[in-house]
Amino acid sequence: MRDVAIIGIGDTKFGELWDLSFREIGIQAGLTAVGDANLSGDEIDALYVGNMSGGRFIEQEHIGAVIADYSGMARDHIPATRVEAAGASGGLAIRQGYMAVASGLHDIVVVGGAEKMTDVPDVMSVAIQASAEDQQWEAIFGATFASLHAMIARRHMHEYGTTREQIAQVAVKNHKHGALNPKAQFQREVSLDTVLRSPPVAEPLGVFDCAPNSDGAAAVVLCAMEKAKKYTDTVIKIAASAQASDTLALHHRTDICTFDATRVATARAFKQAKIMPNDVDVAEINDNFTISEILAIEDLGFFKKGEGGKATEEGQTTFGGKVVVNSSGGLKARGDPIGATGVAQIVEIVTQLRGEAGKRQVKGAEIGLAHNVGGAGGTVVVHILEVV
């Protein structure tokens, strides 16, 4: 397996993009990435697109063909593949692209992620997101996606003494980061009080504990390392790509306060990259709910199990702390167009490793990690990136 590099990145602003269609946001991100990689377009061997539910959000399946066509590559007849793993669709698309290049099958691959969530009413969006759960044994009984995470939060509080304030602090921190990101959906700080007093969604989680509905797209260009320098000076290496699965339903896990898929994928990734958790400078973590970030920083090995809340409260996951988590603002403040998120995480890490993150730059960042989750932990994809 040969080394794979990222030679170009692009993304749209995330938010309620009323004037832009799914196709338009996908193309925008893709063209930016291709331009950033100094490609003309003819060099592209294949296309991978992460998208959770085009079929239900915009009644459009066959997303691979849609993106290949509207990005102008239909005439080149390149292979185009849509990848789906609920919230991990983007991260998994990156992994599929990585495998295609690492194996030697392709030299240059564009990986994008896109989701258009605001063309349906909110109530419908909740129902569509519930399709990441166990439809037969969770959703039909009234368990919403937020309520599954709320149950994780309540159990974490029960077992480890994590407080409501510590959980809420994740949102406060990520909004602080988002305020430094011109592409973020929310660019305003929020106080702890605002988070604690927000309308309940599924207790103990409120509106401010949950990532928003967003439209958006992101894209990266992957290239075989041996050819990367031809296109760009700022080459970033994919040092590790790992993936793990777990039971679909939360109630079938051995311990609902641990995402074993995160632990296992992380172990595989650290082994491949030959690094330890302490070596990671900056991480983009799947905070679709505040509690998800607390679980993740424990399961990724940054902090001991049960201490994620305390670490967040102490500022260990923001600038000046042990590892800067979600410098982009995370899913919470940056936005969460489901299929795009995993790719946007990679875009942020590359931006940080290139030193181009402006006001939210993590000084001296050399190793970054992206952690993308599908469902309530049924799929986890972890990537580790390094400066070359």
Added chain:
Amino acid sequence: MDGEMISRSLLIFSKSVPSPDEDTITISVEAARDMMKRVSINPCDIGAIYVGSESHPYAVKPTGTIVAEAIEASPNLTVADFEFACKAGTAAIQACMGLVGSGMIKYGVAIGADTSQGAPGDPLEYAASAGGAAFLIGRKKMIARINQTFSYTTDTPDFWRREGQPYPSHGGRFTGEPAYFKHVIGCGKGLMQIVKTKPEDYDYAVFHQPNGKFPVRVAKQLGFTEDQIETGLLTPFIGNTYSGSVPLGLAAILDVAKPGERIFAVAYGSGAGSDGFDITVRPEMQQYRRDAAPSVRQFVENKKFIDYATYAKFKGMIKLAEVVS
């Protein structure tokens, strides 16, 4: 409309309200399952299940089939749903008596249950409530013997509901003398004539109870005392459970009755008809596992009150937008 005044005129102080996730099917299942907890039979020996109600959730697809699956009596049995206003449950008892008595089946289950409707503002709304009871009819290990049943039926349009209409209509005061009283008395007198009994021969009596006043009046007219009807008189506390009315009253009596005691029960269904039963409690009642499930009294006492807004929401009177997905 003065709530206090209506309460006094109907002698109803509270009524049961079904939760939005309850209906006649869930109530029938709960009653049937509680019944099964108290007996030791193989559900496969149940040959018939009949559910009587005015509020079957489906106009076509019987409540009884779901009850059959829920108590694991499926598939070797017959099922049908009954309708005869408030006496659909007792008609089901009679049908089971026939099948069991003729030897065609070993056990039959008869259920009377309802989540009653009443148009907002109509006096009926004040009383209409929800509830049900289930009876296992058989020839072995009887806790009580139905000595005789007798019915009195005519075409009398006192209360009805047309297909597709959400709420029933009624003839006002016409529902009294020419309807309820004529049939309950006709049936009661007829029954006592056949079995050659007098009111004094009975320890308990229960009559259809659309409100707290009618059963008291008809008991007096037939010669029964307030003491005799007290145990089975539930409407003042739980409202009018329609097809559950006499079944629940009878269940409340069977919860406490002792071997040798005799029970007189007359149900009434608008349209109109009455089913009467002369019942004697048997020695087997001593071994009956009454405590295996809550008694009617326990259900009545275990209550939480809700306000009208919640009640209206539960009854679907406030229409919420339906999202097409």
Added chain:
Amino acid sequence: MPTARFWRENPSRYNLKACRCGVCGKVIFPPRSICPICHRKSMGKMEEIKLRGEGEVYSFSIVHDAPSQFEMLKPYVVAIIKMGEGVMLTSQVIDCDPAEVKIGMKVRSTMRKLGEDGAAGVIYYGYKFVPIE
């Protein structure tokens, strides 16, 4: 109209039909044809059993924001229940004030309406849990 997809699960939704692995004894709900621990060794060896219906609340949440078919019940309590047999499932805890629900609370199953396919569609029934006094 997904009637068959729902009807198929009635034995488990009405009567808590589960199975036990004939090799390791693990109780599995809903029933599966293969044990997640014994894999191929368990094929053909899964015994059909019924859960007793009693359990305790392992975690819960009061849901305020719900899809349209649950509008009438809001706010309602969703819970992961640990059954006496060790297996866990997700359901609602009903017939009590949501504020009274606690981790460890003892509950038992009952049958309620889960939803319907619109006003003209099939009604779905299944388990919900009530507190054991």
